[in-house]
Amino acid sequence: MAEGHVVGIDLGTTNSLVAYMEGDRPVVIPGVDGSNLVPSVVALDPITAKGGRPTVTVGNSARKALIETPERVIYSVKRLMGRDLEEVRTELKFFPFRLAGDIEAGEVPRIQLGELRFTPPEISAYVLRQLKRNAERFFGSPVTQAVITVPAYFNDAQRQATKDAGRMAGLDVLRLVNEPTAAALAYGLDRAKEGTIAVYDFGGGTFDISILKLRDGIFEVQSTNGDTHLGGDDIDNLLLTIALDEIYAEHGVDLRAHPGAVQGLRKAAIDAKIRLSTEQAANFDIELPNGDRYQREIPRAVFELLIEPVLKRTAVPCKQAMADAGVTPEQIDEVVLVGGSTRIPAVRALVDDLFHLGARGKKPHTELNPDEVVALGAAVQAGILAGASKTTDDMLLLDVTPLSLGIEQLGGTVARIIQRNSTIPASATEHFTTGVDGQTNVAIHVLQGERELAADCRSLARFDLKGIPPMAAGLPRIEVRFLIDADGILHVTAREQRSGKAAEIEVKPTYGLTDEQVENMILDSFDHAEEDFSRRLLIEARNEADTILAAVGRAPQNPAWNELSAEEQAAIAAARDRLVLIMQGSDLNAISQAMVALDKATRRFAELMMDAAVSSAIRGKTMNEAGKEVNDAVSAPHDFAPAEFK
Amino acid sequence: MLKVLENTVPVACWSCSVAHNESTLFCPDCSKIQPPSSGDFFSVFGLEHRLNIDLAALEQEFHRLSRRLHPDRFARASENEKDWSLADTALLNDAYRTLKDPLRRTEYLLKLEGAEMGVSAAAPSDAALVQNQEKIQNQQKTSRVPADLLGEVFDLNMQLEEMRMARKMGQEDPELKESLRQAKEKFVGLVGAVDRELRAQWTIWDGGDAAARQPAQQAMMALLDRRKYLSNLVRDVTEILGD
Numbered sequence: 001m002a003e004g005h006v007v008g009i010d011l012g013t014t015n016s017l018v019a020y021m022e023g024d025r026p027v028v029i030p031g032v033d034g035s036n037l038v039p040s041v042v043a044l045d046p047i048t049a050k051g052g053r054p055t056v057t058v059g060n061s062a063r064k065a066l067i068e069t070p071e072r073v074i075y076s077v078k079r080l081m082g083r084d085l086e087e088v089r090t091e092l093k094f095f096p097f098r099l100a101g102d103i104e105a106g107e108v109p110r111i112q113l114g115e116l117r118f119t120p121p122e123i124s125a126y127v128l129r130q131l132k133r134n135a136e137r138f139f140g141s142p143v144t145q146a147v148i149t150v151p152a153y154f155n156d157a158q159r160q161a162t163k164d165a166g167r168m169a170g171l172d173v174l175r176l177v178n179e180p181t182a183a184a185l186a187y188g189l190d191r192a193k194e195g196t197i198a199v200y201d202f203g204g205g206t207f208d209i210s211i212l213k214l215r216d217g218i219f220e221v222q223s224t225n226g227d228t229h230l231g232g233d234d235i236d237n238l239l240l241t242i243a244l245d246e247i248y249a250e251h252g253v254d255l256r257a258h259p260g261a262v263q264g265l266r267k268a269a270i271d272a273k274i275r276l277s278t279e280q281a282a283n284f285d286i287e288l289p290n291g292d293r294y295q296r297e298i299p300r301a302v303f304e305l306l307i308e309p310v311l312k313r314t315a316v317p318c319k320q321a322m323a324d325a326g327v328t329p330e331q332i333d334e335v336v337l338v339g340g341s342t343r344i345p346a347v348r349a350l351v352d353d354l355f356h357l358g359a360r361g362k363k364p365h366t367e368l369n370p371d372e373v374v375a376l377g378a379a380v381q382a383g384i385l386a387g388a389s390k391t392t393d394d395m396l397l398l399d400v401t402p403l404s405l406g407i408e409q410l411g412g413t414v415a416r417i418i419q420r421n422s423t424i425p426a427s428a429t430e431h432f433t434t435g436v437d438g439q440t441n442v443a444i445h446v447l448q449g450e451r452e453l454a455a456d457c458r459s460l461a462r463f464d465l466k467g468i469p470p471m472a473a474g475l476p477r478i479e480v481r482f483l484i485d486a487d488g489i490l491h492v493t494a495r496e497q498r499s500g501k502a503a504e505i506e507v508k509p510t511y512g513l514t515d516e517q518v519e520n521m522i523l524d525s526f527d528h529a530e531e532d533f534s535r536r537l538l539i540e541a542r543n544e545a546d547t548i549l550a551a552v553g554r555a556p557q558n559p560a561w562n563e564l565s566a567e568e569q570a571a572i573a574a575a576r577d578r579l580v581l582i583m584q585g586s587d588l589n590a591i592s593q594a595m596v597a598l599d600k601a602t603r604r605f606a607e608l609m610m611d612a613a614v615s616s617a618i619r620g621k622t623m624n625e626a627g628k629e630v631n632d633a634v635s636a637p638h639d640f641a642p643a644e645f646k
Numbered sequence: 647m648l649k650v651l652e653n654t655v656p657v658a659c660w661s662c663s664v665a666h667n668e669s670t671l672f673c674p675d676c677s678k679i680q681p682p683s684s685g686d687f688f689s690v691f692g693l694e695h696r697l698n699i700d701l702a703a704l705e706q707e708f709h710r711l712s713r714r715l716h717p718d719r720f721a722r723a724s725e726n727e728k729d730w731s732l733a734d735t736a737l738l739n740d741a742y743r744t745l746k747d748p749l750r751r752t753e754y755l756l757k758l759e760g761a762e763m764g765v766s767a768a769a770p771s772d773a774a775l776v777q778n779q780e781k782i783q784n785q786q787k788t789s790r791v792p793a794d795l796l797g798e799v800f801d802l803n804m805q806l807e808e809m810r811m812a813r814k815m816g817q818e819d820p821e822l823k824e825s826l827r828q829a830k831e832k833f834v835g836l837v838g839a840v841d842r843e844l845r846a847q848w849t850i851w852d853g854g855d856a857a858a859r860q861p862a863q864q865a866m867m868a869l870l871d872r873r874k875y876l877s878n879l880v881r882d883v884t885e886i887l888g889d
Contacts, residue, residue, distance in 0.1 A: 174721050218709050385721035396713055422743060425717065425736035483736055486717040 006145045006174060006386045007135050008378025010182075011124060011162065013078040013205030013231060014340070016040050017375035018131040024391035026186065026379035028372050029138045031059065031130075032544060034596050037371060038134070039063045041075040042126045044114045058130040064610070067267075070096050070259040072114040076233060079205045080120040081165075082158030082512065085109050096259045108513055121161045121513065122521050125168035129523055132169055137537060137592065146171045147382040149374050150488075151206040152178035153226030153317075153402045155448050156460050157512050159488050164518045174385050176487040179203070180210035181399050182377030183338040184219055186368055188395075195333035196222075198321075200351050200364070201374075202314060203339035205231040209318045211325040211332070217394040222325035223421045224402045225317035232273070232341040234310050239269035242306070243284060243296070251292045261289075276303050277343045304346045311350050318354050324421050329356040335364040338373055342366070398423050401484050408445040408454040417482060420450065427483045431497075438470040442478060446490070463492055469499045541591045545583045548595060552576050552602060560608035568604065575601040660726075671715065671734060679715070681726075682733040686758060687741035695755060697848035701746060708742045749873070752844065752866055759863060792872050795836075802829050802879065809886050823887065830883040833876055840873045 008026070010017045015037040019028045028036040043062035045055035057065070066073045074097055080088050088099065088109040100110040100117040110117040128148075135143045148171075150162050159176055166173035177185075180199035187197075193214050201208040208226035212219050243265055248254050255261045265286065272282040276298065284296040322329065335355050341347060352358045368376065383392040400421045406414035407430065417428040432442055442465040449457030468476050477497040484490055513521075552572065555561050561569070575598040582594045658665050664675035672679055688695055691707050713719070715738055720731040744750045791799050805826055812819050844866060851862040 175718070216709065218712070381718075384718055387719070387722070396716055396718060398712060398716075423739040425732050426739050426743075427736040428740075483732070485732055486735075 004141055004145070005135070005139055005143055006147065006382040007131075007143055008177075008182075008375055008380070008382040009128065009131055009146050009148045010179070010375035010378055011078065011127065011148055011150075011165075012040055012374075013076050013203060013233065014040060015204075015371060016127050016131055017372060018135050019372075019375040019379035020135070021379050021383035021386075021389050021392070024389055026376040026383075028375055029135050031134045032137065032541075032592060032595055033060060033599050035060065038127065038130055039075070040078065040124075040127050041066065041073060042077070042113075042123050043069070043073040044116065056126050058126050066263045067260055069114075070263050071098075074111055074113055074118075074123055076205055077111075077120050077123040079229070079233070080109070080111070081124065082155065082161035083109070083120075096262060108517075119513065119521070121165040121518075122168060122523075124162070124165035125521070125523055128165055128169035128171060132171060133540070137541075137588075140537070140588070144170065144172055145174050145382075147175045147177055147378045147385065148173055149177050149179045149182050149378045151203075151226060151228055152180050152201075152208040152210055152224040152399075153206070153228050154178075154488070155228075155403055155458055156488070156490050157458070158228065160512050163487065163489070164513055164521075167518055168521045168523055170523065173487075175381060176489075177378055177381045177397070178208070178210065178221075178224065178399055178402075178488075179206075179374045180208045180224070180336075180338060181212070181219065181221060181397060182375075182381060183336055183368075183373045184210070184212050184214075184377065185380040185395070185397060186373045186377035187336050187365060188214060188219060193334070196325075196327060196331055197334040197336060198318075198332045198355060199336045199338060200314070200318070200342065201226075201338040202341040202347060203231050204341070205229075205233050207231060207314050207317065209314070209321045211321050211327065218396050218398065220398045220423070221400045221421075222327070223321045224400055225321040225324070226402070227313060227317060230310070230313055231339075235273055235307050235341070235344075236266060236269050238306060238310065239273060239298075240266050243269060243294070246296065247288065247294050251288055251290065251294065253288050253290055253292070255288075258289075272298060273303075273344075276300050277345060300345075307344075307346065311344075311347055314347075315350065315354060329354065330360070335362075336373075337364045337366050338370050340371055342370055399486075399488075400424060401426060401488055403448045403458075404450055405460075405482060405484065405490065406447050406449075406454075406457065408447060412454050413452060414447055414449075414454050414457055418484060422484075424484050424488060425486055427481060429479060429481050432465070432478045432480060433474050434468065434471070434476050435473055437473050439473065439476075440468045440470055441466050442468065444480065446482070446492070460490060461492075463494075465494050468496055471498070538586055538588055538591075541588055541595075542583055545579055545591060545595055548598060549576065549579065552598065555602070555605060558605075558609055558612075560605060560612050563608050564605055568601075572598070572601045572605065671711070679720070679727050679730050679734070681730055682737065685737075687737075687744050687754060688758075690738055690741040691745065693745075695758065696852050697752060697755060698852055699745060699751065704742070704746060708738070711738055748841075748844070749870065752848070753870060756863060756866060756870075759859075792875060798829075798832075799879070802826075802833075802883070805829065806882060806886060813886075826883055826887060830880060830887065833880050833883070837873060837876045837880060840869050840876065844869050844873070 005020050007029070008019045010019075017028055017036055017038065019026050021027075030036050031038055038059040039062070041059065041062040043057050043065040045057055062073060063075070066075070076095065079091055083091065085099075085103060085107070092099065098112045100112045103109055108119045108121075110119050111123070128146075132143055132146075146166060148162060148166055150159055154162070162176060163173050180201040183199050183201060184197060194216075195214055197212050197214060199208070199210045199212070201210075206226065206228050207230040208224065210224040211222045213222055214220075240262070244255055244262070255265060268284055268286060272284060275282040279300070281297055281299045282303075284294060284298070286294045288294055322332075332355055335351060335357060337348070337351065342351075348364065351364055355364075357364060380392060380395070381397065383389045384395055384397070387393070401418065401424050402420060404416050404420040405418040405428070406416045409415045417430055418426050432444065434442060444463040444465065445454065446460045446463065447454055447457035448460050451457050463480075465478055465480070468478065475498065478494060479497050480492060480494045482490060482492055555572070564572075575594070579591075579594040579598050582590050585591075659673035659676060659678065659680065661678040662673060662676035664673060666674050666680070670680060670683075690711075691704060693699070712735070715731055715734045717728065717731050717735060720728050723731070744754050805822060809819070809822055809826060812822065847862045847866050847869065851859050851866070854862060
């Protein structure tokens, strides 16, 4: 079997990335627009393809649709992965998406997107497929194996949902790696360090803290803790709520009734948050539907006061992780910062305080781009698994399970069988018996969590041990083996020992998809067909070029067009003509480069148009005239990365 | 290489057919991983049943075996090899977790030596629920107050209750707090004393013959019970003092 590249994927709440090992160093693979980050946003194209399902777009172009057709766009879906109906309902209070109407308890919730409905793993699968395609375009060969990162504090259901998403996208997920651990791998690569390090990972939607011991290339996680419900999103929602309330109180306008306007305001809130990391104040200046202006200056001091409760929530997991690892702040040699939210100065101050850094003359590590470090680490782990690189040959990651595993016992209490922070793979064997004479079934309820009562823990699965030979009560001895694998996912096997008969075991996950459901949701089964791969790439590239050209064709009708100088307009025309010419040929790289060139030429135009789109959406006007597709350049918090094509 | 302690039946390597001992993790001839054997935690590390253990050597051996056995090394191997690597690594991790901790190690060895860790639980009466016998025994065991501490434990529980009440009313009684601090110090000292006694028993057990081991086992079981009780008390006091 020909074995291609194993890629490392950071499937993030806000942005996703794909990376691989180029020789002995990890490198992020850019998309066709040259950007390393693919926004984790999925949109249904408003134009329904004749007869078939509407086209799905992912990334920057999908993000643009947020303002024009918010009911056809979904983002931050990671917050919904592996969650049950009730949890999703709570979560959706802060988001504009709707649940499909007729979901029954116990079913995996589906999100209504336009006229279609999707489970969270399906949405994630679209993001993964985009990353897979980016990598395939980059290598010019199929990519079928990947390492995907998950928050360390993800539970079994959330991990399983992520693995399902990989399978739907046509990826064999060789390993799920915890995000903070991946970051440690990326940092540990160039420095043959020994000692204890803490990784503080504050991303868009989740918070993780991990404490690791490094020795001779072995990265041994001592403890991990976190909150899968805490991230930059919470800060955005805070600013958004305040702005919405103030607008209602001062101007009598309820923007909540206009999803497009709320999205515009959300973007303004995110921009303000980002500016406040470098500036002392940021402004909201927005025109309202009634012609009023909402003007508000937010000084950094006010912002810091506002977000303090959110930031403080990261302190408790940090202290617990240190206690579990049996270390004091002084015993932590290095602290690594990961995730976009660690750019906030108040977060850095908190970290300094938690780990007594300044007092010891130390600084946290921020050398690697916090948006990219997890993907780079995933690539390192991919290298370890592929066994192809000398650099990663000596490296080994020993991770832990973040949550204790237990079984419900008499009285609704939980008997713990695998403690949190146990190195994985880990196993436990328990013995069960029957309560009445001739009983042939035994039900076992498996839970995950640290609380004493089953009702307070997360229900993982209910197992039915069937086919127990009829015996007097208490006589059968059923041995059940629980095994948490290297991905942090639980497996169960059972055996009746007295009769030596293997008890039939029926595993019914409390939440989550069955194997059959996952099979039915696999995207593009043609991905596996024996078709000419480079031909497919060429067709895709031409389709993409067509889309871009159509958008550029509409550009002169947009008011923003007139704001461009004559030189800028001429540059766009030249780049357009070149692409039209080159796409007639079959040189894939040349077409890609021509698309990147056109994208660069239209960048300023896209920015002007986005600004116009945001303010007009808030005014409640429609954006019929706004271009549909020009690749935008909104608020990516890092510099434009030059495209690299081989 | 892994030391083989017991003389076991030789089996043929699945890959190269060379015969080897059943409890070997890797074929001595072709180095391929072998189906998991049924060794105990000590044999995973090539150790005899001993309570005094060189922890640095244990960690080193854990890392050495992890490098060879871990599923990361078998990501592209056959399904069988993947399964064996997973089972072996789980066993290795379970063994390391148990042996590196002095209390878990003692408990484990006592269990291996067939010590009766408690009385059998009564048969469950409720048909719908499953009894987990071992857990119930453990719960019964830890609620037994050591006879020599009855008076002190009674006083401490009174003070804890008083402190909880005061907290509820939003009051702080510095005298009560100080007295609890002293009690905590005393009980922490008692835990330390148990640990020293336990270590003394380890040495007796490690060096003794069957006749010497029997009383040492009894003593260790009693010490483990006592320690569990004391550390629960210390935990409760620490919680209330908030330090």
